[in-house]
Amino acid sequence: MIAARLWAGAAGLGVCLGIIMMPEAGVAQSIRVLLAPDVQQLEVQSDQTIWVTDEHDEAWSYRPVLRIRVRGRALILNGKAVASDQLTLRAGNHDLKLWLNGNGRRTALHASDDKGGLQISGVIQLLRRGKGLLLVNHVDLEEYVKGVVPAEVNPAWHPEMLKVQAVAARTYALYHHMLSVARDYDVVASIQDQVYRGRQGIDERVIQAVESTRGLVVTHQGAPIYAAFSSTAAGITEDAMVVWSKDLPYLKGGVECPFDLESPYYQWKASVKLDTLEKSLRQQGFAVGAISAITPLTYSRAGRVATIRITHSSGELTLRGEDLRKALGYTLVPSTQFAVESVGQDVVFSGYGAGHAVGLCQWGAKELAELGYSFSSILRYYYPGTELQDASLTQAPPVLPTPSAPPS
DSSP, rough: HHHHHHHHHHHHHHHHHHHHHHHSSSOOOOEEEEEEEEEOOEEEEOOOOOEEETTTTOOOEESSSSEEEEEETTTEEEEEOOOOOOEEEEEBBBBBEEEETTTTEEEEETTTTTTTTTEEOEEEEEEETTEEEEEEEEHHHHHHHHHHHHHHHHHTHHHHHHHHHHHHHHHHHHHHHHOTTSSSSSEEESSSSSOOTTTTTHHHHHHHHHHTTTTEEEEEEEEEOOOOOEBBBBBOOHHHHHHHHOOOGGGGGOOOOOOOOOOSSEEEEEEEHHHHHHHHHTTOOOOOOEEEEEEEEOTTTTOOOEEEEEEEEEEEEEHHHHHHHHHHHHSSSSOOOOOEEEEEEEEEEEEOOOOOBBBBEEOOOOOOOHHEEEEEEEHHHHHHTTTEEEEGGGGOOOOOOOSOOOOO
């Protein structure tokens, strides 16, 4: 049945491959990526002149280094005070390298960045918000996708899987771009949306995957979909309504995924001290006393923990499985497909999968690609009832509630 659905998806798509595989080349879409909030100090380098413009169109030039720090209502640019709440930085068509500064030393924007800093294309915008600055990268959509693919999956994976990730990342970005006009940015460069690390990890395989699918997005009724994806489903996929209260026909769950057995996250076990659990829940705003028992209460149709009951010295607390993951950390409790046992002062979680399991399963898609399925049939399998379409032909999706958890 699984193979039949995949074959049907591929066959249906093949009728219009001539149109889909050759999208209009013209539509260049800029995506606004939040690289960091509340920036106090920033160092920027380029091998070309760095041009800085404020909100009043006053401009300055620097080469090869620009250091910016917040001091009260002023911004200090290489030692000179500038009265501005908004700066735009560019180096023509050349890249910029970025570091955060603090305590007399510069640090990477992301833990995986090397000493070369975060190298990005496009334009940097600094927006004063409160006592700090938002650091926003305005970057071409396709260049953004190139920065997401190697950050989300291994670029050595099968070329068809890289195409799957490219289309999903492009779709997710465009969906949020269409709905975020009133915000300062479209997406965040972390698991809150999808991981983006600029030029890091981009190689010929990544470039080929992005360029060969240029402009293609997954659509439902002519609009880009909420292209959720996660690492390892380890079973059937989950309904977006369970995780984010999003009622979306293409994310209703129930898609069988027996393809991710090779994932290092397929089966896992984690242990946490009771007092650590209590502290973590309190930090998330839950009033709990000394915990005496923790028991899964209800399950989703996909078999994941929907709600969990925590008995403590001040009474009982019922919370969603996803809220427990958030409190303890998404890496400690990789999914809500778990069982719980108590061992003395420890709580042991043993489970399967990683991520929310809504939509595309990355490790499952990897296996399907290796089995010979095309990127288009894999996307249609994990997002039932959808089509591939040129982004220039799409319309805005309907406004839906903001998700309460990251997409991966």
